[in-house]
Amino acid sequence: MSGSGRHPALDCVHCGFCLPVCPTWLSWGREPDSPRGRIEIARAMLDGAAPSPEMVGHLDSCLGCMACIAACPSGVRYDVVIEEARARVEASGTRTPADAGRRSAIFSLFPHPGRLRVAAFFLWLWRASGLRWLTRASGLVRLFPFLGRLDALAPDLGLAEVTASLPAHTPATGASRGRVALVGGCVQRVFFPGVNAATLRVLSAEGYEVVVPEGQGCCGALSVHAGRDEEARGMTRALVERLEASGADTFLVNAAGCGSHLKDLGHLFAADPAWHDRAVAFSRKVKDVTEFLAAVPARAPRHPLPGKLAYHSPCHLGHAQGVQEPPRALLRAIPGVELVEVPEGDQCCGSAGIYNLVQVEASDELGARKARNVLATGAPFLASANPGCTLQVLRVLREQGASVQAAHPIEILDASIQGRPFPGRRG
Amino acid sequence: MSGRASVTELAGRLSAVVGARNCYTSASELLTYECDGLTHGRTRPDVVVLPGSTEEVAEVVRLARAAGRPIVPRGSGTGLSGGARPVPGSVVVALSRMRRILEVNLEDGWIRVEPGVINLDVTRHVSAAGYYYAPDPSSQSICSIGGNVAFNSGGAHCLKYGFTVNHVLGARVVLHDGRVVDIGGPALDTPGHDLLAALVGSEGMVGIVTEVTLRLLRKPEATRTFFATFPSTDEGGEAVSRIIAAGILPAAIEMMDRLAIVAAKAATGLDWPDVGAALLMDADGPTAEVEDLSARAVQIARDAGALELRLPRNEAERQLMWKGRKSAFAAVGRISPNYMVEDGVIPRSEIAPVLREIESMAKEQGLRVANVFHAGDGNLHPLVLYDAREQGQEERAEQLGGDILRMCVRRGGSITGEHGVGSEKAAYMADMFGPDDLETMKWVRAAFDPDGCFNPGKVFPSSRLCGEKPGPGGVEHPAVRSGEVQRW
Numbered sequence: 001m002s003g004s005g006r007h008p009a010l011d012c013v014h015c016g017f018c019l020p021v022c023p024t025w026l027s028w029g030r031e032p033d034s035p036r037g038r039i040e041i042a043r044a045m046l047d048g049a050a051p052s053p054e055m056v057g058h059l060d061s062c063l064g065c066m067a068c069i070a071a072c073p074s075g076v077r078y079d080v081v082i083e084e085a086r087a088r089v090e091a092s093g094t095r096t097p098a099d100a101g102r103r104s105a106i107f108s109l110f111p112h113p114g115r116l117r118v119a120a121f122f123l124w125l126w127r128a129s130g131l132r133w134l135t136r137a138s139g140l141v142r143l144f145p146f147l148g149r150l151d152a153l154a155p156d157l158g159l160a161e162v163t164a165s166l167p168a169h170t171p172a173t174g175a176s177r178g179r180v181a182l183v184g185g186c187v188q189r190v191f192f193p194g195v196n197a198a199t200l201r202v203l204s205a206e207g208y209e210v211v212v213p214e215g216q217g218c219c220g221a222l223s224v225h226a227g228r229d230e231e232a233r234g235m236t237r238a239l240v241e242r243l244e245a246s247g248a249d250t251f252l253v254n255a256a257g258c259g260s261h262l263k264d265l266g267h268l269f270a271a272d273p274a275w276h277d278r279a280v281a282f283s284r285k286v287k288d289v290t291e292f293l294a295a296v297p298a299r300a301p302r303h304p305l306p307g308k309l310a311y312h313s314p315c316h317l318g319h320a321q322g323v324q325e326p327p328r329a330l331l332r333a334i335p336g337v338e339l340v341e342v343p344e345g346d347q348c349c350g351s352a353g354i355y356n357l358v359q360v361e362a363s364d365e366l367g368a369r370k371a372r373n374v375l376a377t378g379a380p381f382l383a384s385a386n387p388g389c390t391l392q393v394l395r396v397l398r399e400q401g402a403s404v405q406a407a408h409p410i411e412i413l414d415a416s417i418q419g420r421p422f423p424g425r426r427g
Numbered sequence: 428m429s430g431r432a433s434v435t436e437l438a439g440r441l442s443a444v445v446g447a448r449n450c451y452t453s454a455s456e457l458l459t460y461e462c463d464g465l466t467h468g469r470t471r472p473d474v475v476v477l478p479g480s481t482e483e484v485a486e487v488v489r490l491a492r493a494a495g496r497p498i499v500p501r502g503s504g505t506g507l508s509g510g511a512r513p514v515p516g517s518v519v520v521a522l523s524r525m526r527r528i529l530e531v532n533l534e535d536g537w538i539r540v541e542p543g544v545i546n547l548d549v550t551r552h553v554s555a556a557g558y559y560y561a562p563d564p565s566s567q568s569i570c571s572i573g574g575n576v577a578f579n580s581g582g583a584h585c586l587k588y589g590f591t592v593n594h595v596l597g598a599r600v601v602l603h604d605g606r607v608v609d610i611g612g613p614a615l616d617t618p619g620h621d622l623l624a625a626l627v628g629s630e631g632m633v634g635i636v637t638e639v640t641l642r643l644l645r646k647p648e649a650t651r652t653f654f655a656t657f658p659s660t661d662e663g664g665e666a667v668s669r670i671i672a673a674g675i676l677p678a679a680i681e682m683m684d685r686l687a688i689v690a691a692k693a694a695t696g697l698d699w700p701d702v703g704a705a706l707l708m709d710a711d712g713p714t715a716e717v718e719d720l721s722a723r724a725v726q727i728a729r730d731a732g733a734l735e736l737r738l739p740r741n742e743a744e745r746q747l748m749w750k751g752r753k754s755a756f757a758a759v760g761r762i763s764p765n766y767m768v769e770d771g772v773i774p775r776s777e778i779a780p781v782l783r784e785i786e787s788m789a790k791e792q793g794l795r796v797a798n799v800f801h802a803g804d805g806n807l808h809p810l811v812l813y814d815a816r817e818q819g820q821e822e823r824a825e826q827l828g829g830d831i832l833r834m835c836v837r838r839g840g841s842i843t844g845e846h847g848v849g850s851e852k853a854a855y856m857a858d859m860f861g862p863d864d865l866e867t868m869k870w871v872r873a874a875f876d877p878d879g880c881f882n883p884g885k886v887f888p889s890s891r892l893c894g895e896k897p898g899p900g901g902v903e904h905p906a907v908r909s910g911e912v913q914r915w
Binding site for chain 2: 006010011012013014015016017019020025028029030031032034036037040041044049052054055058072073074075076
């Protein structure tokens with residue numbers, strides 16, 4: 001609900017300023033696939049219309065990139081509108097059994113780091129054993145395109161990475177400037193353990209003591225963005241309890257999707273008086289790791305990393321959290337780095353949580369556009385602060401036979417502090 | 428003409444032309460096309476179709492007409508007079524998929540684009556080469572060139588550079604029977620009747636534009652902007668009059684009153700003070716000239732009672748000031764649950780008394796009015812704030828809006844400056860024009876669209892629906908009666 005107590009969908013004045021920033025409207029030019037159109041659909045549902053398959057299709061086509069929120073002069077909380085509309089869809093049973101099955105498969109895997117790790121192990125085994133070649137050759141992947149999609153997205157992993165774990169406590173290098181807790185993330189932890197390791201090293205080098213509370217599950221971001229509110233609340237409560245128990249009063253996140261959710265828990269618990277204030281208080285202490293570091297004077301010396309580096313701004317960092325300058329400032333401060341912007345940098349790459357698994361065509365269209373724009377910079381290196389974006393951009397580049405070396409800004413910062421060359425994976 | 432075909436039959440034929448994904452008949456999709464930027468008053472169309480080329484538009488028009496359906500063209504759906512509001516039983520032809528830039532000729536200063544191209548994208552496309560497209564409606568980040576042509580859109584900088592009609596060189600138009608004609612062209616003047624002038628501002632009643640050739644201008648060498656605050660709109664209005672009387676032609680001179688300033692601040696976070704009125708002025712041209720003009724205008728504003736003058740320190744600050752002004756309409760959504768955007772014109776010298784009259788009229792109705800306007804043109808945009816949940820407020824707001832427009836006419840102005848008549852102001856046309864004037868306009872329309880199939884029910888106080896008795900006012904055209912012209 002908005003400040004006036006009305007449903008936020010009613011705040012829309014139909015000016016259309018959201019259209020030119022919406023990736024699906026830009027791709028197709030169709031009103032039902034624009035924020036303004038989706039708000040109309042949400043309004044119709046609010047007035048009692050049962051979600052039709054067409055409505056569900058248009059709500060599903062939204063990436064949740066939140067570019068429209070930044071563009072809206074009337075201050076419409078589109079994030080609340082879309083999440084609530086999706087919750088209505090999930091409650092309505094409109095989805096076909098196949099669609100519902102695929103979604104429930106995704107949600108029984110991704111928000112569970114334990115299961116994800118087991119899956120990653122099998123993925124490694126499958127690839128390492130040569131079975132991948134066999135399944136591809138036998139056409140099994142074509143029979144189950146969803147599996148092929150997962151395989152194409154997942155990065156190459158070593159066994160050490162699949163089984164990596166984070167130290168519960170990392171001391172500060174030199175005199176301590178404070179104590180912070182780190183949110184490990186699900187996909188981040190399993191597929192990008194290097195990002196968490198780099199985060200710990202950088203924070204320590206900058207004089208911070210870091211705790212990683214054990215037993216962290218998913219923060220609930222994936223679920224809440226897909227309208228699975230009840231599931232999300234359960235996950236969020238569990239994570240908040242773990243983090244609060246660490247006694248830290250700053251909670252750092254290095255995955256943009258998790259950060260945008262954890263910073264805005266008030267809405268999710270609006271109807272839960274027992275949790276609402278606690279959730280809001282927690283949200284105030286959440287910061288993106290780049291936001292945190294850019295706000296304090298650097299302590300560890302930076303070594304030069306000469307080269308042209310393109311900056312990809314993840315939607316959930318730039319649009320949803322409004323964190324634009326901090327990661328750029330950190331990277332620009334590295335001697336030798338020539339930071340360049342990706343053309344159409346405000347546009348989503350098509351990864352968008354589970355979007356690239358369930359909206360394959362639209363996601364590919366946006367991915368190709370993003371890849372073209374990344375290549376247009378001519379930079380051999382790419383900084384991307386969100387694991388989903390990195391997987392998506394690398395996959396598309398790989399399929400196009402092109403290549404850049406992508407890393408999280410914190411990995412690049414880490415390399416500079418450690419005096420190592422540009423880090424990252426190739427696409 | 429065959430009998431009216433069923434929606435399903437028609438949609439099947441339309442889908443075969445544009446593809447099933449670009450043709451909507453389901454209620455859950457049609458509802459997103461029920462209105463444009465004017466949201467009070469909605470009508471659900473029977474079909475929405477999104478063609479991708481001139482040929483597809485022509486075929487769509489032939490099919491819709493054969494099915495006896497009225498056709499409502501639509502661009503980005505940002506119009507503020509309900510010009511793209513569907514009529515019952517209509518086929519909405521949305522042009523938002525046609526947004527290719529077809530040809531650029533910088534040497535001769537023109538660009539050829541499809542109608543769905545966004546106004547600002549024209550400038551973006553040629554900006555690096557030092558050119559721009561001058562008409563700049565506040566919605567320029569989303570409004571389409573096709574919509575601009577239909578409504579002869581203006582904008583802050585039209586004071587110096589003129590409206591859309593001054594910038595359209597040529598157009599390709601699909602007529603009521605599916606024929607495609609080219610009007611005008613890259614040359615600056617073409618002989619014969621100025622059909623372009625009849626097309627621009629025709630509010631979708633002449634045909635569907637599928638290509639437009641626009642003039643491009645060189646970016647001015649320099650632009651100087653200043654922002655001045657005043658205790659009230661009296662002093663602000665006085666400053667505008669004096670600046671223009673001094674022979675200064677600003678590129679733009681805009682005024683906002685207290686409520687509009689509050690809304691713009693809420694939307695953009697600008698640190699504008701809490702004052703009765705603010706002016707935003709641009710002077711552009713050769714550096715030496717704008718330095719001089721700007722300095723003189725600043726002095727005049729001071730003499731007229733300005734409280735504070737601010738000059739942007741860099742382009743980013745200048746853009747932010749303009750963003751505050753350009754988002755003012757939608758920003759009012761932050762200070763009121765509902766509002767109506769009015770659009771009237773008055774002689775520039777009447778600004779101060781008119782604003783006082785609006786204020787007292789609003790008090791009588793117990794409503795608030797925020798004012799944003801192109802002060803140089805005397806083009807007012809009173810925003811009537813109301814709360815639709817309060818019994819009777821919407822009716823009172825409509826009443827007040829109408830009273831304001833009639834007052835504009837009384838003072839020698841007009842019921843619209845740039846938003847068009849659409850469906851909202853058709854009722855006020857009779858306050859401005861006599862029956863003969865309206866009849867003449869209808870003849871012009873009938874010359875292009877004898878059966879009135881394009882956007883019926885707009886502009887004219889009462890209108891036939893598509894397929895009704897031909898001829899305006901139910902009278903057959905003399906040329907038809909004499910047998911010179913045939914209808915088919």
